[in-house]
Amino acid sequence: MRPLFLLGAAMAVTASSAADVNYDVRKIGGVWYHAIVANLNSDDVKMSGVVNQEAGRSEPFWQMLSRSNATVAVSGTFFDTRNARPIGSIVIEGEGKVEGFHGSCLAIDYFNQAKVFDPKWGRHIDTSPYRYLVRGGVRLITGGEITVYPRAQRFRDPRVWSKARRVAVGVTASNKLIIVATNGNVLLRSLANAMKAYGARNAIALDGGGSAAMYYRGKILVKPNRRLTNLLTLQEAPGVAWSPLPTPSGGGSDKGR
Template sequence: MSTQHDPHAPSSHHSEIPARESRPTTEAAHRPRRRRRSIVLLASALALALTAVGGATWAADRFLVPKVEIADVTAYEASTDSTGSDTASKTSESGDDQTATTATDTSADSSTASADAAISVRTETTGSGDNTVTYYVADVQLGDATELRSAFANNQFGENITEKTSEIAAENGATFAINGDYYGFRDTGIVIRNGVIYRDEPARTGIAFTRDGEAKIFDETQTSAEELLAQGVWNTMSFGPALVDEGAIVSGIDDVEVDTNFGNHSIQGAQPRTAVGVIDENHLVFVVVDGRDSGYSRGVTMTELAEIMQGLGAETAYNLDGGGSSTMYYNGEVVNQPSNGGERATSDIFYVAG
């Protein structure tokens, strides 16, 4: 049987430990505490590392990893019953037989006919020095509203599927194209393209182009993709903000945030921009403003972009994805100077075929 000793009772001589040995030195007394502190710091560092790895994995999955929902958009549109799908199929089939148009110098006015559409592109420059702004204007008169078409990167629909505007344009036989709303960066919004519903997750203010050649600004949260399709909507764009509505510049647009999720949701300040406007029935105007290049073009604020659109006669105008995405393609080449030093891949374009 073991015997327990009272620590306060006098010790017998055979179990007595000299006083100098029973008292740990200062170094020994702190050693366990230091060891514990090291363990805590190591655990904290490990937790931070795991969090960083987890965060990087999440970010890669959210913003980089392609998530294909529809592998063949052309076939998908052709399989629907909408008139738009029939048109899409015919355009796709005839695209291989189309002849490329000779590129022109857009520093001066130029124009060409595309199917029943008439397109002219010109360059505008205002200001001087660090206040210089350079932008490109495409005036497009459609013969029919369905001549304004949309195409997706790699002919696929989903998230994080990207391709350069010029590449998507060339693959679809486009004479003219601009970058779209980068629908693939997010999983929200109402996405109707070429008369086909792709997504119905209302989230923001959108613009809808109808088959009768008109456009309207609308609140996605107050409707649905099915209701819009029933009203004759041909294409929607989900980015924003709306710039001009019924001829008037929309107030408060310099403070709008398009997305509130993780990512570059702030679009304030002088930036490269892409916008689309409607002057009257089947008469569209597209603008791409270059930026972030002092002496060539500083970019514009949202209000300045609205003023440009209003000055061009747009009764309705809408802001699309900008920054490095802002790209205008015409007659086989990119006519503006994207701010990244070259095109940035995007998820979609709007175009008029050759």
């Protein structure tokens, strides 16, 4: 049994397992990490997201969760706390919600296949192949190798590469999604090591620090210290991967707010 810190209280748990969405807690490099492993090859798992209801205004974590039907939710891409604008594009159910031009992407296509890629800085991307996409991450792992170079990706805020609470998402060679979060303060390279330990072949860091958040089946495992603007979510339910898309309001670009 391993210790899990839940809403500030220590309790003992073992790794839990549902059919296609599994939870684990593990100590790596002296730091405890919460991890979700989700089988995207299953018809019963779908990745999606939530954005703030009003552009320019952040929201409490629980308020955003209430609109999600999420089994799992974590903080999404970085955002400017002055205007609550995400730095990277967000596409949910095929619809562009936010447009941004910074950082690495995680994308899920209409066949539930995941990929991580690195658009050129400042360039529009064609989002039409993707049901879900989030841009603005810091690359951690590329092809199984640790590749942490935030300055090369034009990240300038020193808080990005300093020690902080962290959230990361990645993909294995067999199309399983890995999500990791920690209440400990760690460097990006330590986060990359944790993702590699869970088998991620490609991975990015999402928003962390005061924004770091993780929810799993009714419990907050990592509690944010501020209001948020966007979440990455996983839903587990029979056939949810093939639920009908809403009528789109835009075309196949990442142009949103």
